[in-house]
Amino acid sequence: MAQRGPLVTAIVAVGGLVGLMTANAAGGLVTAAGPSPTPTQVGATQNEQPPTSSTEAPAETQETTAPPVETSEVPTTEDKPVEVAFPAEAVYAGKANGSKLYIAVAVKGEDASAYLCDGNAVESWLKGTAKDGAVELASKDNANTLTAALEGETLVGTVTTGGQTLDFSASIAPPPAGLYRGEDGQTTVGWIILADGTQVGIAQTPQGSEPAPPLNTTRGGVTLDGGFVAAKKVTGETRFG
Numbered sequence: 001m002a003q004r005g006p007l008v009t010a011i012v013a014v015g016g017l018v019g020l021m022t023a024n025a026a027g028g029l030v031t032a033a034g035p036s037p038t039p040t041q042v043g044a045t046q047n048e049q050p051p052t053s054s055t056e057a058p059a060e061t062q063e064t065t066a067p068p069v070e071t072s073e074v075p076t077t078e079d080k081p082v083e084v085a086f087p088a089e090a091v092y093a094g095k096a097n098g099s100k101l102y103i104a105v106a107v108k109g110e111d112a113s114a115y116l117c118d119g120n121a122v123e124s125w126l127k128g129t130a131k132d133g134a135v136e137l138a139s140k141d142n143a144n145t146l147t148a149a150l151e152g153e154t155l156v157g158t159v160t161t162g163g164q165t166l167d168f169s170a171s172i173a174p175p176p177a178g179l180y181r182g183e184d185g186q187t188t189v190g191w192i193i194l195a196d197g198t199q200v201g202i203a204q205t206p207q208g209s210e211p212a213p214p215l216n217t218t219r220g221g222v223t224l225d226g227g228f229v230a231a232k233k234v235t236g237e238t239r240f241g
Contacts, residue, residue, distance in 0.1 A: 083132075084132065084133030084149075084150050085132065085133055086107045086130050086133060086150065087107075088108070088109070089107065089108040089109075089235060089236070090106070090107055090172055091104060091105070091106045091107075091172070091173045091177070091178040091179050091234075092104070092105045092106075092107075092154075092155040092170035092171060092172055092173065093105075093170050093171070093173035093177060093178070093179070093192055093193070093194045093195070094155070094168055094169050094170030094171060094194070095168065096159060096166035096167065096168040097166060097167045097168060097169075098166070099118075099166050100118045100119070100120075101116060101117070101118050101122065101159070101161070101166060101168075102116070102117050102118065102119070102192045102194075102200045103115075103116055103146070103159055103168050103170055103192075104170070104173070104178070104179040104192040104234075105135060105137070105146070105148065105155060105170060105179075106178070106179050106234050106235050106236050106238070107130040107135065107236045108130075108235045108236030108237050109130070109236060109237070110129055110130055110131050110236075111129065111130065111235075111236035111237045112127070112128045112129055112130040112135045112136075112137055112236045113125070113126070113127055113128075113137075113179070113234050113235065113236055113237075113238050113240075114126040114127075114128070114135075114137045114146050115179055115181075115190050115192060115234070116144060116146075116159060116161055117190060117192055117200055117201060117202055118200070119200040119201065119202065119211055119212075120202070120211060121202075121209060122161065122162065123190060123202045123204075123209070124139045124143075124144040124161060125139065125140075125181075125190070125240045126138055126139050126144060126145070126146055127140075127239075127240065128146070130236060133149055133150040134147075134148065134149040134150070135147070135148050135149075135155070135157070140240075143161075144159070144160060144161040144162075145159070145160045146158070146159045146160075148168075148170075153171070153172060154169050154170065154171055155169065155170045155171075156168075156169045156170075171195060172195070173193065173194060173195050174195065175217075175233075176193065176217040177193045177194055177195045177197070178193055178233055178234075179191070179192060179193075179233070179234040180193070180201075180215060180217075180231040180232065180233055180234060181231065181232060181234050181238070181240075182221060182222070182229040182230055182231040182232065183229070183241070184227060184228075184229050184230075186205065186206055187203060187204065187205045187206075187224055187225070187227075187229055188203070188204045189201060189202070189203040189204070189212045189222065189224065189229055189231070190202060190212065191212055191215045191231065193215070193217075199212075199214055199215060201215070203224060205224070205225060207225075215231055217231075
């Protein structure tokens with residue numbers, strides 16, 4: 001057998017190397033040690049089922065917010081005092097408690113006049129103010145005073161005369177009831193007429209004081225000592241001489 005030359009040997013080696021590289025590029029490395037081992041399949045077989053979880057996920061809890069509690073409380077407001085005021089013009093007439101003394105108070109605007117009389121010997125004319133449902137009056141010499149305030153439609157207060165303080169109440173005396181005064185230069189007469197028609201008054205004459213004769217309001221005066229004395233209604237604005 002003839003020997004191959006070096007050139008032939010090199011060509012054969014190169015051809016084998018090229019074939020080996022081609023086989024690798026076509027599907028993998030070829031070995032000379034027999035058939036390739038069968039690859040082991042990874043994962044579950046057809047008869048195997050994937051394991052199931054023995055615990056269930058906890059149910060989601062829903063947070064709830066309690067609705068605000070409604071209260072039945074109503075905001076309170078401070079009670080405002082009820083305003084009390086006199087009519088534009090009125091006369092209140094009444095009697096002192098436990099006494100024969102009668103009282104009449106006339107108001108007009110913020111002015112007030114009053115007359116105290118027992119129909120026999122005690123009398124006094126007073127002047128003062130009427131404001132916010134209250135009156136304060138005094139005689140010219142301040143010896144006699146009267147303070148009172150409205151309670152509903154009744155005037156309630158105290159009167160001080162002759163050093164004695166008496167409680168009294170007086171109601172509205174609608175015309176022809178009311179307070180009257182008559183003068184003729186020498187004689188002065190005062191009358192209080194209550195709502196029920198009761199009259200009380202004193203006449204001051206040159207001879208002294210005496211009970212006043214009943215006043216006929218229709219006639220508008222009385223005859224006294226032979227002369228006629230005209231009577232005029234007293235209001236809160238009346239001034240006394």
